[in-house]
Amino acid sequence: MTTLDVEITSATTARVTAPDTEVVQLSAADRTALWTAIHQHSTQHAHATAAPVDVTVREADKTKFVTVTPDGTATASTPSGPIPTPNTPPAQPGPSTDATAPEDSLPAGPVLMAADPLPPAATPRLGRPVAPPSAGPRGAVSTLAAPSVPAAAREPARLGLRGRVNALLGATLTPRPSSREARLRQAAAALTGPLPDRATVAVVNVKGGVGKTPLALALAATVATHRGAGSVVAVDLGEAGSSFADRIATPPTHEQNALSLLTQLDAAADVYSGTLTRYLARQPSGEDALAAGADTDRASGYDDVDRLAALLGRYRELLVVDTGNSHLADRWRWAIAAAHAVIVPVPLRHDAAAAAQRTLHTMATVRSDVLTRSVVVITDGPGDAPVVETAAVDAFTALGVPVCRMPFEPRFAAGDRITLRGLRRPTRDALAVLAATAVELMAPGTS
Template identity: 45%
Template sequence: MSPTIDVEITSETTARAILASAAVDPVDLQATETETLEAVVHRFLHSVAKDQNVGLEVVYRKGENSRHLTVLPNGKVEPRAPSTPIPTGAPTAPPPARAANSSVPPTGPVVVAAESIIYQSQPAVPPQLQTPAPNRRQGGATQSRSRTPQHQGAEEAVTGPLEALVDLVAAPASPVASDPARLGLRGRLNAALGLKLVPKEASLEMRLRDAQTIIAGPLPDRALIGVMQVKGGVGKTPLSIALTDTIATYRGSRRVVCADLGEVGGSFSDRVTVPPAHGSDVLDLLAEITPAATDVRPTMLRQYLTQQPSGADVVIGGAATPLGYDQAQALGMVLSQHRDLIVADTGNSILADSWQWVAGAAHVALIPVPIRTDAAIGAQRTLKALAAVRPDLLSRTVIVITDGPGDIPADEHDIVERFSNLAVPVCRMPYEPRFAGGKRIALPQLRRPTQDALTVLAATAIGLMGHAAG
């Protein structure tokens, strides 16, 4: 017996599908900025029919009108009984915001956000993360995607009474990954109907899987990411901590460490999930190392590192004395012996010895820039200072536009243009309340778009490390 699905149009942009022959929860469908509701409904029905390899009986209800149809595995739609036709007017308007776990493919180049959020005029970036679209801001929330038709060149045309769907048939999914989808519409179908649909090749889920593979991949010796900005209060510390937690999630426990190399009295201890105990800072660690020491026992090192729930370690700077250049270098040598990667949270002074060491040793530099003119000026000064120390590092420096209280959205275009004209990659982070509110950073408590953004940012940074010389 063919399965039967009852589809009810609940609004101009939403519908609900109920599988009458199985005790599963209803599946809610929603139009997107690139697909009308009719296209989303058809893609859903086609996926079920194709997976079951049977003709799917459908009752399509809209208000008082209903239509009985059969959706075949090849995507064709045939009527099953006379009824009033389904209206085929203009495409419905998209909803004001897309759900955070939508699987609609991002359409921009490398991006730091759950959606494709990046700007034009970018240098080369890891090919696994490349896709085309300018940034766009809507209603205070970041949204960016091209208005390129998503289903041009579809291989299968729909025949029958649903003429409105002829040009909206979803292209076949590319069998790039064998694992079933967990996110978006396909993920909901798999969970609700016990299907094993794989993600589309260009979907957000596939981009995140590619990013996770890069994060878990090989790194250069003494790998170091410097989070740098001479302007204070721009979010260096929360970005450093969250980025470290993200990398640890995919590389494993005790593989990455976040080092507090900022000025004395910074907020690092106030932002990590598990604050370090008294007497476990960098200076105490370095006091245990003799000049002739060529290695440090792991058990001794763990006394001065504080493990976070993500599996990452953190170490704070001196409680009373800023680190000298040689001390920072010695710390880097010790940590690199036992950890794959160091993420360095730096201070605001380019004259500080620890800042100079990070600038000279980093494989990649990340510069957070809130949407404020003073922060943009600070970022330009940071670039100038990096150019004086390491001109080659500029090709592996990423400007990370952030969103927080006090930002001026109208200035975003001008700020971005400053850096795009310098051919520096410019990425965009979504608004994160825990960053803006000064709270402790626990990765599971961050918004889903923020977690996805951090995953892509981490992959972008690690991908750029491959361009480092030596």
């Protein structure tokens, strides 16, 4: 595989360097046209060599990585997104591992985030819905984006080849900036950052069967492993027949549900921490789960949900809300109004992508600024229709909403109960980066 090194020297010019060839100067009328020129040049180089080409794009202090194939397909080779800022202190590195360590002892691979669209090939677009109310400026999205590593993250590497060299020779090699270990340290640092009062993440899509429930539960478990037991609660705001209680690792008892907790709230002047824990099902990673209960109508009113959230927010740092499919339900509208970050899972299917667009537009009618705190997560699966991706990503980025990718997770698809240790390593890595992105979206002043 050959390589190209691209240095963006201005908003309209770039310099391309390849091994054993002359430097090529690219120029264009504007920034978008410049990205088009970079993509076309990379594709031509891949076609000429009849092999994929690794492209490194450097601009100021940012470095972006992508692999371009001879047919023009561009795939990010490292994740990106608003993980920690350079002033964020690094997290403590994970435990040492060696060649004999089991896979479950290792953290997992990344979410592919975006920022500055890489012009796609011509692909049929999805239907264009009416534009939602303006949600304020938001960076564009691209598969060429990747975060730089904070200079402060200089602890010796514990994973990979550098980790093994350090362990064997007593060296102090630090992780490569683009390495999996560096990315996971960035995510860990962000995940321990400050949260607003009653911090809430809502997992939303008006279409059922797209993976909202397993993603919400896995996100709650991921945050709990970094912030500690009792810091996070996953809340079921689905309709009757929700699979929430069937997907949590430790099923709830007969009184561990929102209806019982509301009854306690009605009967008592106050509910203290010790009483609250009776109504929550503690999960293996330390997060709690609050199921809806059999009579979901009793706990579906806007005010009732708000009362529950206010109580949970007194004793838990973060609420991860699994929403239902009806955008007319009071509990759904409460989730959009209250969320500090919204995650929209989208399988690569025409119906799911169209439903996600409707979801984003409906969200914006409930709360005009919600798209500035939203992220779309494309989830890989065996039933994917790849032709959907370019059109779908195009539609989402036109709304200013970043797009991430999650690897296929068999336990999500099979309907199994969700435990973090039971998920594949790439899934756990992706969840860490996605959860860190959600935490960063909650930061004051984020838009």
